[in-house]
Amino acid sequence: QMAFSKSQIPFTAQHYLVCGTEDCEKNCQFYCNDCHQQMCEQCRDQHQKSQETKNHEVVSYQQRKRQLPEVRCQIHVNKYVDMLCEQCQVPVCSKCATQDHGGHTFTDLETVYAEKCGVCLNEINKIEEYFLPTSQDLLKSTKEDSNEIKKIMDSIRASMKAEAESLKRMVDALTSDNIKQVNEQEKFLLQLLNSQDKKYNDYISYLYELVKKFHGYLSSKNLQILMDEITKNLKIDPIPETTKPVPPVFTASQYSKEDVTKLLGRITVPDTKPENRKIKPMETAVSTQLKHTEKHNKQDREKSAMKQTLSLCSSGTKVREYTVPGVDCVWHISLGKSGRLWASDDNGNLVQTDLKGNPLQKIQTSGGHGYHTVTQDGDLIYTDKWNKIINKITLDNTVTEFIKTGDWTPISIHSSHINGDILVGMIKGREAKVTRYSKNGEEIQNIQRDNKGQELYGNPHYITENINGDICTSDFIKNVVVVVNKSGQHIFSYKDQWSIVPFGICTDIIGHILVCDGNNSKVDIRDLDGQLLSQQRVIYYGPRGLLVDDKNNLHVGQWNTNTVTVYKYLQ
Missing domain, CATH: 2.130.10.10 (YVTN repeat-like/Quinoprotein amine dehydrogenase)
Structure with a gap:
């Protein structure tokens, strides 16, 4: 027996069909299209042996004709519609046929109704056995794709963050190295300037001492000493020469948003036409329960053309050494x-x-x-x-x-x-x-x-x-x-x-x-x-x-x- 899920139970399904013969509660398997009665196998045999019903059409329950519902004629309210006017294509009662449709051809409405019901049931079977399960599988496929897209996007976000962190660490390391170079250059230049400070301080002290000495000559009353010292010491050491230090220059990077994008990477949408989801072709026989569409698999990775001609050996063969x-x-x-x-x-x-x-x-x-x-x-x-x-x-x-x-x-x-x-x-x-x-x-x-x-x-x-x-x-x-x-x-x-x-x-x-x-x-x-x-x-x-x-x-x-x-x- 085939098990159905709740969503697969046919709309016309019954829990248990019993024979329609009075006092018989056996399982119904057959149907009399003339009596519109469901019956078990034993009652069918008796029905076909009876002189009154031996010519009735008895079929399996699945092949039964649908009984025409009792619908009163809108014109002749005491009559029931039971015929179809082929020229007018409208249901009529016997009185309509004689009064309003003279000379027209009529068909048994019950036969037409049974045919239309058969078409309707056929479409229901198509829906239940193919369209509904196929659509449900495609819905499941879209949900799987949705989960896969979320995983991919999470992975991309994580990769972006990891890339940014890597760049940050690189920037920090480079900045630290640059600052270290600046500090070392500053130390060198300051040491140079400090030595120049000392040189000028020493020279200024020398000048003060020289001025003091000359003032002493001026205040001396010994003219001979003045004349001799002026002649010998009237020479001033030249001002020391020093160089003005050249400071380093920082050249700022000229970068654009595009340059940063190249470092951090970019996200792009492939220019690829989306593939249509694969739909399994509908089988022609609707009486057989169709298998569900197979689970939508991920696309195989592109293989080299050589895979068409090469395969693994069962075991490796030594060629040479x-x-x-x-x-x-x-x-x-x-x-x-x-x-x-x-x-x-x-x-x-x-x-x-x-x-x-x-x-x-x-x-x-x-x-x-x-x-x-x-x-x-x-x-x-x-x-x-x-x-x-x-x-x-x-x-x-x-x-x-x-x-x-x-x-x-x-x-x-x-x-x-x-x-x-x-x-x-x-x-x-x-x-x-x-x-x-x-x-x-x-x-x-x-x-x-x-x-x-x-x-x-x-x-x-x-x-x-x-x-x-x-x-x-x-x-x-x-x-x-x-x-x-x-x-x-x-x-x-x-x-x-x-x-x-x-x-x-x-x-x-x-x-x-x-x-x-x-x-x-x-x-x-x-x-x-x-x-x-x-x-x-x-x-x-x-x-x-x-x-x-x-x-x-x-x-x-x-x-x-x-x-x-x-x-x-x-x-």
């Missing part, structure tokens, strides 16, 4: 142009090789985990955690200081393949954040807290970007993988049930998120939304560095050897 001379182990790998790789260990050794492992160059760095990446132009950029800077090595091997990170220590870095932006994971004391720079090194965005104001990161030591702009980090302190969208809004975080210790992280052209689990010697593969697709045990112990090359092969480095193993994991 190569060693990286000059490093003790392989904790991070970056792919450069012309098939060249950069690989690093945990001792600050950073080596460039070709795909066969032949060394090309080696530099010494301050070390770290995911601390180097290759830009769209083919330049290597890497963090210097000791000096809190990001360096760049161009294709002609010129090393330049690229970005200063101030009080923050840069520990991980990734160059976007989408727009060339540079994503940097940084720490300061117990704080951690991800900062976005333009490809020219201009600070664009800071991501530090979720929409509830909670700290997102503890130590984002590896960082990468997915095909849709999501920023994915593996966090060594929290033992968690954190994913935010390109606006900095938190999407999801995940931990493995076996206590994942995440290290190297990368993505592929399908949008998979691949993470080394150093604790369980496997690589987790998840989709854009964080759903686990596969856990591939690729090496015996301690996977660290991770890279997917241009041929969709997976390179895995290890913690205790300079061997890199290459696997085919897509088919």
Whole structure:
């Protein structure tokens, strides 16, 4: 039996239909269209055996004809209307038919009434079985969208506040530095002026003494002494020379509202035509109860066209191995142009090789985990955690200081393949954040807290970007993988049930998120939304560095050897 909710009970439903035969209270299943009587199966059999009623039309109760209600004729009040004049299309009584509708054709009004009732019931069924539940599902969908919009707006407001707080802290720090410089300059200039004060005070004292001495000569009665002293001492030391100090000049910034908007970000409404809500087509058979429209799902993220042709293998297949001379182990790998790789260990050794492992160059760095990446132009950029800077090595091997990170220590870095932006994971004391720079090194965005104001990161030591702009980090302190969208809004975080210790992280052209689990010697593969697709045990112990090359092969480095193993994991 099918259960109905209160809103789904048909308007014509009865709790229990009983037989209309006198003294019979059995369940009604049939209906005599001639007698307009409902009856049970036993009474139907007797009804059809009776000589008087054996020719009556007995049907199932659902197929019954509706009994014509007794309506008196408005002209002949003692008569009931029971016919339909086909020419005039009006109900009439027998007296109207003979007096006012001579020569017209008539139809049994009860038959027409039954047909019209059938049409009406058919429309009621459509409403109850399709239009009403479909509309209710669409109403539910709008409420879900309303809740989702509220969550998004709350997240945007929280991001705006966090961005403003970050800018305030930056302004306070910069203002403090400027005031410190002014104080130091003031101290220097005042010391200079104090020395000049002393010089002039000493000279003035000297002049007073000289005047006193000359007055003594004038009052002397010994002319010879006067003549001798005047001849010898009539020389006045010159006035000391000093310089007037040049004070510093403060040049006020010439900024506009647009400049501040660029710092704090802006909210925009995408120029996208809204999609119509999907409405399930109405089924033609109204006698069958329609299933409710399925719950309105969120739109899937845009997938790369390669997803049409590539899928995960059931297990990874080892393709080859190569060693990286000059490093003790392989904790991070970056792919450069012309098939060249950069690989690093945990001792600050950073080596460039070709795909066969032949060394090309080696530099010494301050070390770290995911601390180097290759830009769209083919330049290597890497963090210097000791000096809190990001360096760049161009294709002609010129090393330049690229970005200063101030009080923050840069520990991980990734160059976007989408727009060339540079994503940097940084720490300061117990704080951690991800900062976005333009490809020219201009600070664009800071991501530090979720929409509830909670700290997102503890130590984002590896960082990468997915095909849709999501920023994915593996966090060594929290033992968690954190994913935010390109606006900095938190999407999801995940931990493995076996206590994942995440290290190297990368993505592929399908949008998979691949993470080394150093604790369980496997690589987790998840989709854009964080759903686990596969856990591939690729090496015996301690996977660290991770890279997917241009041929969709997976390179895995290890913690205790300079061997890199290459696997085919897509088919």
